[in-house]
Amino acid sequence: MDTARFALSRADLRIEAAYIAGGWETGGGHIAVHDPATGLLVGHVPNLGAVAATRAVDAAATALGDWRARSGKERSAVLRRWFDALRDHRDDLASIITGEQGKPLAEARAEVDYGAAFVEWFAEEAKRVQGFVTGGPTADSRITVLRQPVGVVAAVTPWNFPLAMITRKAAPALAVGCTMVLKPSELTPFTALALARLGEEAGIPGGVFNVVTGAPGPIGDVLTGDPRVRKFTFTGSTAIGKMLATRCAATVKRVSLELGGNAPLLVFDDADLEAAVEGALASKFRNAGQTCVCANRVLVQNGIYDAFASQLAERVATMTMGDGFVRDYQIGPLIDDRAVQKARRHVEDALEKGASLLVGGPSAPSHRGSFFRPTVLRDVSPDALLAREETFGPVAGLIRFETDAEAIALANDTPAGLAAYVFTRSADRMTRIAEALEYGMIGLNTGLISSELAPFGGIKESGYGREGGQLGIDDYLVYKTVTRVRTR
Ligand SMILES: NC(=O)C1=CN([C@@H]2O[C@H](COP(=O)(O)OP(=O)(O)OC[C@H]3O[C@@H](n4cnc5c(N)ncnc54)[C@H](O)[C@@H]3O)[C@@H](O)[C@H]2O)C=CC1
Ligand SMILES: O=C(O)[C@H](O)CS(=O)(=O)O
Numbered sequence: 001m002d003t004a005r006f007a008l009s010r011a012d013l014r015i016e017a018a019y020i021a022g023g024w025e026t027g028g029g030h031i032a033v034h035d036p037a038t039g040l041l042v043g044h045v046p047n048l049g050a051v052a053a054t055r056a057v058d059a060a061a062t063a064l065g066d067w068r069a070r071s072g073k074e075r076s077a078v079l080r081r082w083f084d085a086l087r088d089h090r091d092d093l094a095s096i097i098t099g100e101q102g103k104p105l106a107e108a109r110a111e112v113d114y115g116a117a118f119v120e121w122f123a124e125e126a127k128r129v130q131g132f133v134t135g136g137p138t139a140d141s142r143i144t145v146l147r148q149p150v151g152v153v154a155a156v157t158p159w160n161f162p163l164a165m166i167t168r169k170a171a172p173a174l175a176v177g178c179t180m181v182l183k184p185s186e187l188t189p190f191t192a193l194a195l196a197r198l199g200e201e202a203g204i205p206g207g208v209f210n211v212v213t214g215a216p217g218p219i220g221d222v223l224t225g226d227p228r229v230r231k232f233t234f235t236g237s238t239a240i241g242k243m244l245a246t247r248c249a250a251t252v253k254r255v256s257l258e259l260g261g262n263a264p265l266l267v268f269d270d271a272d273l274e275a276a277v278e279g280a281l282a283s284k285f286r287n288a289g290q291t292c293v294c295a296n297r298v299l300v301q302n303g304i305y306d307a308f309a310s311q312l313a314e315r316v317a318t319m320t321m322g323d324g325f326v327r328d329y330q331i332g333p334l335i336d337d338r339a340v341q342k343a344r345r346h347v348e349d350a351l352e353k354g355a356s357l358l359v360g361g362p363s364a365p366s367h368r369g370s371f372f373r374p375t376v377l378r379d380v381s382p383d384a385l386l387a388r389e390e391t392f393g394p395v396a397g398l399i400r401f402e403t404d405a406e407a408i409a410l411a412n413d414t415p416a417g418l419a420a421y422v423f424t425r426s427a428d429r430m431t432r433i434a435e436a437l438e439y440g441m442i443g444l445n446t447g448l449i450s451s452e453l454a455p456f457g458g459i460k461e462s463g464y465g466r467e468g469g470q471l472g473i474d475d476y477l478v479y480k481t482v483t484r485v486r487t488r
Contacts, residue, residue, distance in 0.1 A: 012197070013092045018046045018213045019196040021059035022206015028052070031186050031214065036102035036333040037323040037369040045189045048214035053181070053222035056210040060152045060179035061228045063207030068149050068177030072126040075175055079123035081202035086116040086167075086195075093163060093194055095325075100188045101162050102333040102369075103287055104324035115164035117452040118468060119171045125473050126175035136483055146480040149177035150254055151230035153476065154223035156216075156244065158236040159335055160290045162188035165235045165258075166195055168456070168467045170209060173476045178231070181210045181223060185236075187335060189213045220244060227251045231476065234258070238416075238461055256465025256475045258292065258457060260390045261418030264411035265295035265447070266433065268404075269303035271423035275445055276304075277311045280396065283421055283447030285319065285374055288331050289394040290339070292462075293419035293441065293450065297380075297387050298398045299407055305378075309398055313358035313376045316396070321371060333369045334393055343372045343393030346386035350397055353381040360394075382410055390416070404429065408436045417460030421447055 017024035030044035046052075067075070086093065094108035103111070131146045153173045157165040166182060173180050184192035189211075196211045212219055223229055224247035232248045234241050235258040245255050265283060267276045283295040300308050321331040334340050344362050351357065360375030372393050380387060380397035387397060401407045411420060420439040424430055434442045440458040443449040450456060455469035465475050 013089060013194045014043065014096060014190055015193045015197055016043050016045055017193070018048055018052065019193060019200075019209075019211040020052060020056045021062075021210065022200070025052070028214065031189070033100050033187070033189060035099055035369075036335055037325070039369055042099050043190065045193070045213040048212055049218040050222050052214065053183075053212050053219040054226065056181040056212045057152060057154075057222065057226045057228055059207035059210055060181050063205060064152060064179045067174075067179055067205060067208050070177070072129055072175070075177065076123045076126035078203045079119055079126060079171060079175055082199050082204065083116050083119040083123060085198040085202050086112060086119060089194075089198060093191065096190050096194050097162055097188075098324040098332075100190050101159055102324055102335065104329050104332050106328050107287060107332070108324070111161055111164050114450070114452070115161070115167040118164065118167040121452040121468065122171035122175040122473065125172070129176055129473065129477065136485070138485070140486040142484050144482040144484065146482060147477040148480055150476055150478050151178060152228050153178045153180045153231040153233065154229045155180055155182045156220065156223065156234045156236065157182065157184050157192070159185035159187040160287060162191035163195060166192055168472070169233050169235075170195075172467075172473045173231075174204065174208060176473060176476050178476050179208045181212060181229070183212050183216065183219045183223060186213065186216065221247070224248045224253070225251065229253060231255075233465070233475065241463060254475070256457075256467070257463030258465070258467065259418075259461065259463040260416060261292040261294070261458065261462055262296045262388075262390050262414040262416035263293055263419040263421065263439075264297045264299050264437075265421040266407050266411060266423065267298070267300045267304060267308055268407075268422075268424040268426070268429060269301045270425045270429075271304060272425060272445070273304065273307060273311065276308060276423035277315060279421060279423060279443070279445065279447030280312055281315055281447070283443070284396045285316075285331065285394050288334055288372075290334065290392050292390070294392075295396070295421060295447065296390055297410075298396050299401050299410055300398055301407070302400055302402055305398070305400055309358060309376070309378045312396065312398075316374045316376050317359045319374045321373060323369070331374050331394055333371050335370065337370050339393060340370045340372050343391055343395050346384070346389070346391050346393070346395055346397075347375060347377065349385040350377050350380050353384045355380040355384065355397065382413070388414070404433065408433065412436075412438045415461040416458070418458035418462035419443070419449060
């Protein structure tokens with residue numbers, strides 16, 4: 001490992017072991033983890049499989065009784081200590097995130113804040129899980145509805161937010177008394193293991209939070225097939241999510257899916273031009289375009305099109321790109337060369353279909369690591385690949401429209417339904433368009449919609465379930481209706 005690149009990270013937080021039943025395991029083969037900015041080896045984690053995954057489910061099932069028996073206030077205190085530990089180790093965690101995912105340190109620190117905020121939020125929610133009591137069908141009867149933890153939870157998470165996508169699931173689950181087996185992305189396992197280490201320090205009992213590293217297939221088969229797992233939560237690509245949800249049906253698990261997006265960003269003639277450009281920059285280029293809520297299609301009304309295109313291109317042309325550790329660059333590397341090839345394919349296809357390049361395009365080969373320059377294309381066809389698929393890279397494709405009706409039709413013309421953005425000064429148009437768009441989340445005159453306070457999730461083929469906010473805890477609770485008749 002290039003120790004200089006983890007200068008900020010204390011050795012005891014970068015752990016080359018899986019975490020099962022409160023113990024650190026180094027057995028089995030190994031998976032190599034690389035730094036996307038340099039291709040350098042970051043380290044190895046155990047390549048565990050079905051046997052270890054089953055032992056983790058054993059541990060979660062064993063720990064469930066005592067953990068759910070604690071009061072919400074007692075679990076809240078443990079989560080609060082976990083939150084404090086994440087904040088105290090903000091720089092250590094950020095350097096681990098940048099080292100294995102590539103985002104610039106400033107974005108990595110912001111992700112630690114974002115992920116820790118879910119732990120803080122659900123430490124508070126842990127004390128407020130409410131049921132209700134009503135009168136029964138006869139004078140001597142009462143009906144009580146309890147909300148209880150669903151039980152053992154399995155979670156599978158992606159590489160693009162290697163900390164926040166985990167705490168967005170683990171915090172509500174542990175808050176209500178569930179236990180968890182997590183399979184993090186094999187591309188970014190060290191962040192998950194650091195979370196487990198800090199959770200151990202905070203007093204999360206062994207078996208309550210388990211991290212199994214290794215081959216996705218065999219581990220996934222156990223997490224989707226073991227009947228003791230009562231809830232399966234996934235964040236990642238639509239194709240994998242569909243397959244895993246299908247596997248869960250055999251044991252009727254509760255499932256929540258946060259899948260891919262294809263977010264339209266609509267700019268109307270009456271928009272505040274500066275706000276629309278800022279919003280497009282924030283939404284499109286966060287994490288080098290590798291978020292599921294990134295603007296994936298930029299739909300611009302004809303009257304403002306040229307002004308918006310030139311101002312966006314001017315700003316993108318000034319963006320700095322490079323190794324997230326070296327300087328505070330704005331654009332880091334993509335996760336791997338496969339992601340670079342996809343972005344390149346989308347740009348080339350759009351150009352073949354009549355678009356023109358305003359700025360950017362594939363990086364010079366001299367650039368080490370999996371970089372792709374921030375790119376703006378204008379006059380993109382709605383039939384271009386980048387309008388049909390999620391680019392998951394720093395490519396903004398501008399598509400023209402004339403009328404409100406045309407904008408809505410273009411925006412909704414996708415199986416995805418995660419996030420959409422609207423820039424207009426008209427309150428009436430905001431209301432009409434927001435209500436007509438088929439998406440789980442809408443940004444009005446903003447490109448940033450994610451926080452621990454806002455229920456996050458999609459509709460259509462972007463998935464179901466909500467994470468964060470007042471709704472995030474529901475996915476980890478079951479209802480129990482108790483009818484009682486007074487004895488004579
Ligand atoms: N809606 C949302 O909140 C998010 C959606 N995504 C979507 O995911 C994609 C990029 O993220 P990736 O990590 O590449 O997605 P991915 O779907 O390839 O991987 C996500 C997770 O699934 C696991 N996985 C893959 N195959 C598996 C199998 N057969 N069994 C069990 N687990 C398996 C991976 O190891 C990883 O942990 C994009 O399409 C993006 O839009 C990513 C992050 C958030
Ligand atoms: O995985 C993602 O893309 C995240 O859900 C996006 S966000 O929550 O950071 O906006």
